[in-house]
Amino acid sequence: MRFSLVPAVGALLFGATLITGAPPNDAAEILQDLQRQAEAKLRETNKPTPSTRPGDGDQTCTLANAAVRKDWEHMSSNQKKDYIKAVKCLWKLPSVDPDFSAAQNHFDDFVAVHMNQTNFIHGTANFLTWHRYMMWLWEQKLRNQCGYTGYLPYWNWFKHQDDLYKSPVFDGSDTSLGGDGEYFAHNGSLVSAGRIWLPSGKGGGCVKSGPFVGYTINIGPVQPAMQGYTPVVTDVKHLNPRCQRRDLTMAASTSTFTAENLLNVTLGPASATIGHFQDELQGTYGTLRLHGAGHHAMGGDGGDVFTSPNDPAFYLHHAMVDRLFWIWQILHPAEANKVNGTITFRNTPPSREGTVDDMLDMRGLGPAIPIKDVFNTLGGTPLCYIYV
Numbered sequence: 001m002r003f004s005l006v007p008a009v010g011a012l013l014f015g016a017t018l019i020t021g022a023p024p025n026d027a028a029e030i031l032q033d034l035q036r037q038a039e040a041k042l043r044e045t046n047k048p049t050p051s052t053r054p055g056d057g058d059q060t061c062t063l064a065n066a067a068v069r070k071d072w073e074h075m076s077s078n079q080k081k082d083y084i085k086a087v088k089c090l091w092k093l094p095s096v097d098p099d100f101s102a103a104q105n106h107f108d109d110f111v112a113v114h115m116n117q118t119n120f121i122h123g124t125a126n127f128l129t130w131h132r133y134m135m136w137l138w139e140q141k142l143r144n145q146c147g148y149t150g151y152l153p154y155w156n157w158f159k160h161q162d163d164l165y166k167s168p169v170f171d172g173s174d175t176s177l178g179g180d181g182e183y184f185a186h187n188g189s190l191v192s193a194g195r196i197w198l199p200s201g202k203g204g205g206c207v208k209s210g211p212f213v214g215y216t217i218n219i220g221p222v223q224p225a226m227q228g229y230t231p232v233v234t235d236v237k238h239l240n241p242r243c244q245r246r247d248l249t250m251a252a253s254t255s256t257f258t259a260e261n262l263l264n265v266t267l268g269p270a271s272a273t274i275g276h277f278q279d280e281l282q283g284t285y286g287t288l289r290l291h292g293a294g295h296h297a298m299g300g301d302g303g304d305v306f307t308s309p310n311d312p313a314f315y316l317h318h319a320m321v322d323r324l325f326w327i328w329q330i331l332h333p334a335e336a337n338k339v340n341g342t343i344t345f346r347n348t349p350p351s352r353e354g355t356v357d358d359m360l361d362m363r364g365l366g367p368a369i370p371i372k373d374v375f376n377t378l379g380g381t382p383l384c385y386i387y388v
């Protein structure tokens with residue numbers, strides 16, 4: 001039953017006739033195979049690395065003691081509820097950065113820092129590593145300040161992409177990250193710098209079901225892709241309390257969360273270098289690719305490049321971005337510790353090339369550390385996790 005991935009992938013990419021049984025046209029199954037390949041390679045190559053964190057003594061990060069980040073769908077109801085409870089706790093913690101005065105609580109702090117850094121963390125050399133570190137700091141806050149004992153879950157894009165209403169991430173149950181928004185009449189969303197139009201889903205207003213109904217967000221929107229979403233604010237001192245909005249948009253997820261796109265970035269032409277990988281994962285002007293499709297499948301607040309962390313599902317989405325980065329790194333070790341690109345959004349305004357010594361600036365969320373410290377998720381500096 002199980003086919004060998006490599007010839008099957010060749011068949012898909014190059015159009016040869018597949019003679020070895022069922023074609024691997026199911027993206028979720030292909031991803032499972034990529035995961036198994038990555039795990040096998042990790043077991044082969046992983047040598048324990050001594051932690052350099054002060055106070056850690058001779059504690060090392062190993063495959064055996066690493067945190068394990070899971071698919072939301074594979075967590076039990078109680079584990080999901082524990083995660084949700086910890087996220088709610090962030091709303092009750094005080095804001096840490098007085099410069100970003102619109103932030104009313106610690107949940108908002110993450111939105112504020114992301115908004116402040118937007119032009120220096122997207123379409124840049126640090127896109128993958130900055131968001132990797134942000135996800136880790138979020139996970140640490142949940143664990144250290146909100147009593148969460150699990151790890152960061154991810155949204156598997158390749159399941160339910162044709163019916164997001166049934167996705168355990170978005171089904172609106174009390175074990176989801178909330179359902180669709182109330183109906184809001186609007187003419188779809190303009191994405192990829194306005195070059196692609198996506199038709200509306202059935203929502204667009206306040207999220208109407210799930211655990212975060214009644215929770216207030218305070219920052220943005222700055223550049224929402226959804227038509228008719230105003231007023232727009234431009235700085236982190238502008239307090240704009242409101243409900244979180246969504247418009248679950250299958251036009252984004254069905255078209256993009258495909259086997260073809262998954263294979264391209266993991267084994268195909270787009271996997272060859274860090275430059276190709278990150279550009280194809282993010283999408284360039286006028287294309288909608290995996291990273292963008294997740295944002296625009298959420299729609300509403302999740303579709304604003306500046307303030308998308310207002311949607312609590314942002315973290316599950318970026319955990320999936322990080323998981324693909326992780327799989328790609330393991331399968332492409334010669335490229336895994338490189339960066340490509342400059343330090344401004346798609347080099348606008350023109351800027352120098354990024355380097356692995358550039359610091360990941362998190363403002364009040366955590367200490368700035370160099371990019372090179374987060375290449376290895378088992379490096380212990382400070383990361384120590386894997387995905388399953």
Ligand SMILES: *[C@@H]1O[C@H](CO)[C@@H](O)[C@H](O)[C@H]1NC(C)=O
Nearest residue numbers: 099100115116117119235236
């Ligand atoms: C980010 O925050 C810093 C510190 O408050 C501020 O000087 C800078 O202007 C902000 N940048 C943007 C683009 O908001």
Ligand SMILES: *[C@@H]1O[C@H](CO)[C@@H](O)[C@H](O)[C@H]1NC(C)=O
Nearest residue numbers: 187188189190196197198227
């Ligand atoms: C909706 O927006 C698209 C893209 O801007 C445009 O082509 C289309 O005519 C608009 N439709 C309506 C009914 O306004």
Ligand SMILES: *[C@@H]1O[C@H](CO)[C@@H](O)[C@H](O)[C@H]1NC(C)=O
Nearest residue numbers: 260261264268269270276280
């Ligand atoms: C695969 O990625 C390459 C390199 O980024 C790109 O040129 C090509 O269009 C992609 N193929 C598909 C089918 O999207």
Ligand SMILES: *[C@@H]1O[C@H](CO)[C@@H](O)[C@H](O)[C@H]1NC(C)=O
Nearest residue numbers: 273274275276279340341353
């Ligand atoms: C970055 O990657 C692109 C391919 O996406 C490549 O054309 C370019 O030469 C690379 N830049 C550097 C400085 O390596």
Ligand SMILES: [Cu+2]
Nearest residue numbers: 114122131305
């Ligand atoms: Cu971002």
